Amino acid sequence: MSVRTIVNYPNPILKAKAAAVGQIDAELHALVEDLVDTMHAGPGSVGVAAPQIGVSLRVCVIDVSKNRFGKDNNHGLLLMVNPEILSRSGAAVMREGCMSVPDYTGDVERATEVVLRYTDPDGSAREFTATGFEAVAIQHEVDHLDGFLFLDRISSLKTGLFRRKSYK
Amino acid sequence: MNSSTLAHFAVTIIGKDRPGIVADTAEVLFKLGCNVEDSSCTMLGGEFAMILIVSHVKPFAKKTLEAEFAVKNAGNGLSAYIRTLKDDEVCYRKPNGELCLVSVYGSDKPGIVYRVTRELADRGVNITDLNTKLIGSEDEQVYVLMLEAALPEGMSADDASQLLETLKNELSVEISVRLITPVSF
Numbered sequence: 001m002s003v004r005t006i007v008n009y010p011n012p013i014l015k016a017k018a019a020a021v022g023q024i025d026a027e028l029h030a031l032v033e034d035l036v037d038t039m040h041a042g043p044g045s046v047g048v049a050a051p052q053i054g055v056s057l058r059v060c061v062i063d064v065s066k067n068r069f070g071k072d073n074n075h076g077l078l079l080m081v082n083p084e085i086l087s088r089s090g091a092a093v094m095r096e097g098c099m100s101v102p103d104y105t106g107d108v109e110r111a112t113e114v115v116l117r118y119t120d121p122d123g124s125a126r127e128f129t130a131t132g133f134e135a136v137a138i139q140h141e142v143d144h145l146d147g148f149l150f151l152d153r154i155s156s157l158k159t160g161l162f163r164r165k166s167y168k
Numbered sequence: 169m170n171s172s173t174l175a176h177f178a179v180t181i182i183g184k185d186r187p188g189i190v191a192d193t194a195e196v197l198f199k200l201g202c203n204v205e206d207s208s209c210t211m212l213g214g215e216f217a218m219i220l221i222v223s224h225v226k227p228f229a230k231k232t233l234e235a236e237f238a239v240k241n242a243g244n245g246l247s248a249y250i251r252t253l254k255d256d257e258v259c260y261r262k263p264n265g266e267l268c269l270v271s272v273y274g275s276d277k278p279g280i281v282y283r284v285t286r287e288l289a290d291r292g293v294n295i296t297d298l299n300t301k302l303i304g305s306e307d308e309q310v311y312v313l314m315l316e317a318a319l320p321e322g323m324s325a326d327d328a329s330q331l332l333e334t335l336k337n338e339l340s341v342e343i344s345v346r347l348i349t350p351v352s353f
Contacts, residue, residue: 042352044352045352045353046351046353047353067351069351094351095267095348095349095350095351096350096351096352096353097350097351097352097353098352098353099352099353105350105352133351136351137353140353141353150353
């Protein structure tokens with residue numbers, strides 16, 4: 001149980017596709033605990049994926065219940081092993097930042113509703129629909145497991161007619 | 169590298185748009201060993217405008233930059249302006265307050281930019297980005313102003329919206345304020 005150091009880009013682990021977890025054991029439970037501790041230690045952090053602490057496995061934790069955008073619509077603390085987004089719908093733009101890419105933010109379009117399937121640390125399969133900010137957080141974290149950063153998702157420097165400079 | 173070992177300059181380049189302005193400017197900077205630390209470049213009307221913060225290991229004189237740009241830009245219609253930055257001008261201060269996007273649009277008339285920005289400035293709102301454009305047909309010109317601003321601590325997006333409410337009627341424009349404070353994952 002410990003707060004781990006967040007790995008920053010250009011560490012190549014952040015651009016790699018993480019491996020699926022084969023078996024649920026004590027090592028996995030320790031990893032999940034470390035992810036939760038690391039998330040709680042990051043100021044305002046609402047999620048951490050295993051590659052962000054240097055472990056290339058498909059595990060991430062999310063909790064948007066204390067965030068102002070997520071507090072009224074969430075599933076509490078989510079501990080996700082091998083998460084899979086089964087479907088996405090809707091679209092909304094939000095300005096995102098990431099602990100692994102300090103001092104940069106950008107507007108990213110994400111689905112507003114996702115259907116998610118994952119295994120919890122007890123080995124039970126789970127499936128549910130997330131909407132709003134929690135859906136955005138899930139897409140951001142699952143992206144980490146596929147080697148995508150929000151920098152890969154910024155689609156344009158212009159918003160309509162206007163140049164949009166991202167706020168540093 | 170420690171910033172005090174670096175000399176910083178603000179470089180402004182502007183001229184009639186064509187392919188190659190950025191490449192030509194970057195070539196001058198690269199050959200001099202300058203580093204582009206921050207930049208914003210865009211088309212404005214038919215012009216292309218570049219604003220860059222560049223650094224070079226000290227000692228490095230502004231006139232070296234000026235001389236190289238004078239050679240590169242001779243006869244190509246680009247103008248270059250260079251200013252030396254003091255060490256305390258270089259550091260970036262992250263705002264503590266909320267970040268908002270303010271959109272203003274309506275029939276074109278004098279004073280839209282002035283009145284909106286004066287109102288914000290008087291309340292300590294700090295504009296971080298601003299774009300304006302004249303759109304619409306020739307007989308019905310519409311002015312659009314979009315700005316991003318850091319609100320002073322304690323001011324909400326609703327407060328900022330309230331602050332601009334009276335200008336809506338006075339200027340006959342639409343004004344909306346939207347919270348865009350980034351979320352960090």
